Amino acid sequence: MTVYAEQLSCQELVELVTDYLEGALSEEEAARFESHIGTCTGCRVYLEQMRQTIVVLGALTVESVTPEAETGLLEAFRGWRSA
């Protein structure tokens, strides 16, 4: 087992979660992250919560254009076309 010079604290780990999920950590940093997650229940739950947050965000209904805005823009389009 690798012994790391300095272990991540939980407070440090939460700031690396997005970098970790985005694949932006170096191999060494990712290993440090995973080694912490492997032994820390609190951080494992935290990481899972971030993943769940992303899933629920993805399930939100994408906002749609208001009918008024769409009508106005289509009128502008017709104006442009006939110009």
Place this chain on the structure above:
Amino acid sequence: MFRPFVTVGGVVSEAQLVEALRGGDEEAFRELVREYQPSLVRVARIYVPTQAAAEDVAAETWLGVLKGLDRFEGRSSLRTWIFRILTNIAKTRAVRDGRTLPFSALDPGRVPEAAVDADRFLDPEHPRWPGHWAVSPEAWPEDALLAAETREVIAEAIEALPATQRAVISLRDVEGWSSEEVRNALDLSETNQRVLLHRARSKVRAALESYLQENA
């Protein structure tokens, strides 16, 4: 619904779409408006102070798109090109209105924002467990996560974000754009995009946590 630009095999090519627009095809324009108008307004809010001003900027952007169509050469994606037009118009307007833009509206700044309140952790000088959870997060009940009310909590949390973070999380996580697409549309560096996304996601998680705890 009649959707000529979504075929069984997938979406038609961008070049075909541009051709249709140049030819004055209204359905093609409607498709484009439906796809991008809400995002354009959201991104415009980074630069202008009100929803109404952002809607004006978006409307002006569409005019710019139509006027510039003949000059569009496909060197960037149509989406990136449209968002560049938006950004230019929004910046010009901010200057015209005498609004001084912050050094860079898109720079998350050097002031760190904690993903989780410091008081959730033990002291960094704690003899045994420095920076360890003082109050550990607890697993969320799956069914509560899927409830309609939970979605409302998330929508409110997004609305409460600063405009730049709101734009990034909406495009990435709600609309499902890739990090590259968001960087191109907003002209953001990779690092800044990630910092903004991190701050936004962390705040939405915190809002969810406090809601789910209150209602446990």
